[in-house]
Amino acid sequence: MKITNKIIENHGLKLDEYENIKKLLKREPNLLELGIFSAMWNEHCSYKSSRIHLKNLPTKGKHVIQGPGENAGVIDIGDDDAIIFKIESHNHPSYIEPYQGAATGVGGILRDVFTMGARPIALLNSIHFGSPKHLKTKSLLNGVVSGIGGYGNCMGIPTVAGETKFNETYNENILVNAMAVGHAKKDKIFYSKAKGLNKSVVYVGSKTGRDGIHGASMASAEFDENSEEKKPTVQVGDPFTEKLLMEACLELMKDNSIISIQDMGAAGLTSSSVEMASKGELGIELELDKIPCREENMTPYEMMLSESQERMLIILEDGKEAHAKKIFEKWDLDFVIIGKTTNTNNLTLKFNKKVQGEIPIECLASKAPIYNRKWTKKNIQKRKINLKDLKKIKIEDALIKILSSPNHSNKSWITNQYDQNVMCDTVQKSGSDAAILRIHNKDKAIAVSVDSSANYCKSHPITGGKQIVCENWRNLITVGAKPLAITNCLNFGNPENKEIMGEFAECLNGIKEACEFLNYPVVSGNVSFYNGTNKKNIYPTPVIGGVGLIKKLSKPISHKFKKNKSNIILIGKTFGHLEQSCFLRENYSIIEGMPPEINLLNEKNNGESLLKLIDKDLILSAHDISNGGLITTLSEMAMSSNFGAKILKPKKLTNLFKYFFGEDQARYIIEVENNCLSKVKKILADGNIYFEEIGVTQEDNFEIDGDLKISTKELFEINNQWYNNF
Amino acid sequence: MKFSVTVTLKKDVLDPQGKVVKNTLVNMGMNNLKSIRQGKHFEVEVEGNDQSIAEEKVDEMCKKLLVNLIIEDYKINKI
Amino acid sequence: MKFSVTVTLKKDVLDPQGKVVKNTLVNMGMNNLKSIRQGKHFEVEVEGNDQSIAEEKVDEMCKKLLVNLIIEDYKINKI
Amino acid sequence: MKSSVIVFPGSNCDRDIATALEKLQFKNQMVWHKESKLPKSDLIVIPGGFSYGDYLRSGAIAGKSLIIDEVIKAANSGCLILGICNGFQILTETGLLKGTLLRNKNLKFINKDVHIQVINNRTKFTKKYKKDQILNINIAHNEGNYFTDSNHLEKMKDEDLIAFKYCDEIGNKNKNSNPNGSLEDIAGIFNSNKNILGMMPHPERMVDDMISNKDGVNLFLSLLN
Ligand SMILES: Nc1ncnc2c1ncn2[C@@H]1O[C@H](COP(=O)(O)OP(=O)(O)O)[C@@H](O)[C@H]1O
Numbered sequence A: 001m002k003i004t005n006k007i008i009e010n011h012g013l014k015l016d017e018y019e020n021i022k023k024l025l026k027r028e029p030n031l032l033e034l035g036i037f038s039a040m041w042n043e044h045c046s047y048k049s050s051r052i053h054l055k056n057l058p059t060k061g062k063h064v065i066q067g068p069g070e071n072a073g074v075i076d077i078g079d080d081d082a083i084i085f086k087i088e089s090h091n092h093p094s095y096i097e098p099y100q101g102a103a104t105g106v107g108g109i110l111r112d113v114f115t116m117g118a119r120p121i122a123l124l125n126s127i128h129f130g131s132p133k134h135l136k137t138k139s140l141l142n143g144v145v146s147g148i149g150g151y152g153n154c155m156g157i158p159t160v161a162g163e164t165k166f167n168e169t170y171n172e173n174i175l176v177n178a179m180a181v182g183h184a185k186k187d188k189i190f191y192s193k194a195k196g197l198n199k200s201v202v203y204v205g206s207k208t209g210r211d212g213i214h215g216a217s218m219a220s221a222e223f224d225e226n227s228e229e230k231k232p233t234v235q236v237g238d239p240f241t242e243k244l245l246m247e248a249c250l251e252l253m254k255d256n257s258i259i260s261i262q263d264m265g266a267a268g269l270t271s272s273s274v275e276m277a278s279k280g281e282l283g284i285e286l287e288l289d290k291i292p293c294r295e296e297n298m299t300p301y302e303m304m305l306s307e308s309q310e311r312m313l314i315i316l317e318d319g320k321e322a323h324a325k326k327i328f329e330k331w332d333l334d335f336v337i338i339g340k341t342t343n344t345n346n347l348t349l350k351f352n353k354k355v356q357g358e359i360p361i362e363c364l365a366s367k368a369p370i371y372n373r374k375w376t377k378k379n380i381q382k383r384k385i386n387l388k389d390l391k392k393i394k395i396e397d398a399l400i401k402i403l404s405s406p407n408h409s410n411k412s413w414i415t416n417q418y419d420q421n422v423m424c425d426t427v428q429k430s431g432s433d434a435a436i437l438r439i440h441n442k443d444k445a446i447a448v449s450v451d452s453s454a455n456y457c458k459s460h461p462i463t464g465g466k467q468i469v470c471e472n473w474r475n476l477i478t479v480g481a482k483p484l485a486i487t488n489c490l491n492f493g494n495p496e497n498k499e500i501m502g503e504f505a506e507c508l509n510g511i512k513e514a515c516e517f518l519n520y521p522v523v524s525g526n527v528s529f530y531n532g533t534n535k536k537n538i539y540p541t542p543v544i545g546g547v548g549l550i551k552k553l554s555k556p557i558s559h560k561f562k563k564n565k566s567n568i569i570l571i572g573k574t575f576g577h578l579e580q581s582c583f584l585r586e587n588y589s590i591i592e593g594m595p596p597e598i599n600l601l602n603e604k605n606n607g608e609s610l611l612k613l614i615d616k617d618l619i620l621s622a623h624d625i626s627n628g629g630l631i632t633t634l635s636e637m638a639m640s641s642n643f644g645a646k647i648l649k650p651k652k653l654t655n656l657f658k659y660f661f662g663e664d665q666a667r668y669i670i671e672v673e674n675n676c677l678s679k680v681k682k683i684l685a686d687g688n689i690y691f692e693e694i695g696v697t698q699e700d701n702f703e704i705d706g707d708l709k710i711s712t713k714e715l716f717e718i719n720n721q722w723y724n725n726f
Numbered sequence B, C: 001m002k003f004s005v006t007v008t009l010k011k012d013v014l015d016p017q018g019k020v021v022k023n024t025l026v027n028m029g030m031n032n033l034k035s036i037r038q039g040k041h042f043e044v045e046v047e048g049n050d051q052s053i054a055e056e057k058v059d060e061m062c063k064k065l066l067v068n069l070i071i072e073d074y075k076i077n078k079i
Numbered sequence D: 001m002k003s004s005v006i007v008f009p010g011s012n013c014d015r016d017i018a019t020a021l022e023k024l025q026f027k028n029q030m031v032w033h034k035e036s037k038l039p040k041s042d043l044i045v046i047p048g049g050f051s052y053g054d055y056l057r058s059g060a061i062a063g064k065s066l067i068i069d070e071v072i073k074a075a076n077s078g079c080l081i082l083g084i085c086n087g088f089q090i091l092t093e094t095g096l097l098k099g100t101l102l103r104n105k106n107l108k109f110i111n112k113d114v115h116i117q118v119i120n121n122r123t124k125f126t127k128k129y130k131k132d133q134i135l136n137i138n139i140a141h142n143e144g145n146y147f148t149d150s151n152h153l154e155k156m157k158d159e160d161l162i163a164f165k166y167c168d169e170i171g172n173k174n175k176n177s178n179p180n181g182s183l184e185d186i187a188g189i190f191n192s193n194k195n196i197l198g199m200m201p202h203p204e205r206m207v208d209d210m211i212s213n214k215d216g217v218n219l220f221l222s223l224l225n
């Protein structure tokens, strides 16, 4: 078949990229080879637009065992324990078919984690939808939530935290990011690097069908009106098979049979085999006749590009084949030796005893294109807001508006659809700043949280990038965990657009700066570009997933008020920054202005001091102040408990709206019992930490001295109604 | 007026349920079973006397709710 | 030889799925919908040329696995 | 006391129940479903999870496995059998317990802590509880909506075969306190001999204060003596 320009374009390749392919091969590729190039050279697999920026992220640290570049990141949590985690996007498939898209997103990220030898212990997700008024939002939300639940529940892995946001820039392009966290023994971690010649390459798991052929190139292309018709065969998730695959892999991993192992994710058999060979600087030869196929008459092209789920590639030590086969048969899974490692440094594909395609591995990996795309600095939209120019409202009404808004409503409608308790190690689940998971049979735990701030990132990408890292860090601190490392999912628009590329570069700079300062390295991640339609791009939405360690689990800290008549202390300075706040957005639809500034030194000092207080067992509860400001944070602490609070008016900042709704960073609320108060104050003073005593807890009512009085029950109902009416 | 709606997975779309059901039946000794695919069935009753209008209504229900057109096909029959 | 098997809930058995589907459709404006019940559908292919033997096989599959006879009825059709 | 936990492909609360049993001093062993012989045991537990992915009907396929014949034999000779969640569904599919578990009335998976009331505390499973005691306990299921015919319901009432009912924190039973729509708020039932208990809530999730509460402990302690 003659390769025409049309065919090249349909494969998502640019003409100059095709010329490059010919130069590397010193000939024209055939269709099979072209398909393989297109799968490996697209944005999703090659990171061609992002790589030069990602290089700058800090990836090393005392706790890091494995940084980016493997299936997932690995950190050391002491003793012989390691935590393996990663986040990944499944945005485009979820828009086309929300249930299956979200489900297979969860399935994919779980494989990344158990491939490395970890038993998954928690799932998290960050999901972004269009305006609640948009026609499709409801069914997308419904489908995505049941898809996430459907997969995780069936696997028996608790889904313990996440975030759900609405904003019209996601109307035609929702975001579905899933994160998985697993636990492994430090000396039992498995990598994808192939080693040794003539080793058996084994295919295990489900059979190969015509699912999602070209899924990876779809994830790298912009949507247009026709994309719903262009639907490739949608991948259907089979969590039951994945559960068997996980148990079988973990069973085989108990001894020393495996040289290397890699799941088949995007670009299926192609990327998994190329990756293993490329890391091992070897060749790999596959006999495609042996691939277990689900449909009749499948072609080599289809087999190599299929994205059927629940499959793995394993390279086995000599003589372990029979032993491994027995395990996979026990779990009713296919197990076939489909090829071997070679010294040719080529990917060699045989079918019907003939070589159908042969490509030097380096052409697909290290020689894949890398672009230094043009980018421009963000043009800042300055807008000073003078509260006097705005319509007068009451504090109470403004608060109610925020608490009853889609973005702030109680999410139990969602989280009740996830099994959060299976595995019996969930110490704290959704609804708090971070979830806490006990390490099985030990008295230590990890804390996990995912966060994003698209509005901040849109208005000032550098600050936004810093802010999410800090917010994520704070969320771990408030539950008493020492933040160790993060994973990140970078959801952006079209990188060929200078401004979008600018948002990317600047967000990444912000992330880098904060991670470096807080000693909070990046150990894994994922980039999703081309989120948008018809030249309308989504807001820049980097999502940060953090993991922290609680060395000794004695009394888990949550944000619920615990006692009557205890002291409420605000840590950190309040300046009253209202631009980009929920207050202005929800009450006045004002979306311009700068996000609050980040002072990394304050972040670090305030956070570390709070950790000290928690370590010394001096506080009852803690909550970080984020969207919605001080008053929203206090109401959340009240609503989730049986207590209210009586809050004093500020001594310094006189504008109550600025004081109560400002979104200044690096702030926390803590609840302290009388008998600990002087100790707490001393530690904070010794650390040079700014704090204010702002009130006390009380029964029943949430109250600001003289200005507002509302029962906590009523607050709870206000916060709870939106989803239930949606 | 009553209709039956049969919803089946499109060809080439994975049917995890059918797969497990088939394996189970084969294990139970049904070895001349070649394939089995699982779908949905609805019995719909609508008011009115005009069959073509009624059938159109049912078709609309299928498109709007009962069927996931991305992975499923359907057939409507008067019963 | 191919058969279709339709499995429906018995009359007096509660059908929570059908109920929710009905409410949703009515909320979507389909107000001449009188009732809707949801069931399962299987497409079974068995080897062999003798229809009555094949049909018996399918019947056995239904009784032994596909159908919960306590709450469900079923019908087999050659297709 | 010797217990056996049967593991089906897709069971996923098997480790949880094993951990709870061991914590409470049972001598426990795991039994893979392909085994044709059951080890000698005083208690057989069919754990929660998604055996065979809950495909076809939850519990249906596990109900046809080899080991189930052994479970039925053991049940008929008086061995204690506990089916939790998916285990309850499997027990109804095998016929060891009557009735069936339909989809939750809201058609959604439900995970939350609910209240249940101990209806019959004069059994080997419940004797450490007080009559009408209210427990706070976790549920996590798609199909927990218990249904049975009126004859069987009458029989269960006559013979005191209802183990637990959903209620609110003070014991009221109404639409809001019933999470899944189950008939007469039924959360768990016995067979006529009261040596088999099937229940949707997860007692094994309630044995540890760090994680939840200890409202499930007395179920296991009842079995121990
Ligand atoms: N899709 C989801 N999955 C699981 N948990 C969620 C989801 N959406 C929100 N949550 C939970 O709801 C709570 C509130 O979310 P959010 O307002 O984003 O918290 P924060 O501001 O502390 O990051 C958190 O505990 C979060 O884990």
Ligand SMILES: [Mg+2]
Pocket: A432, A433, A475, A624, A626
């Ligand atoms: Mg928080």
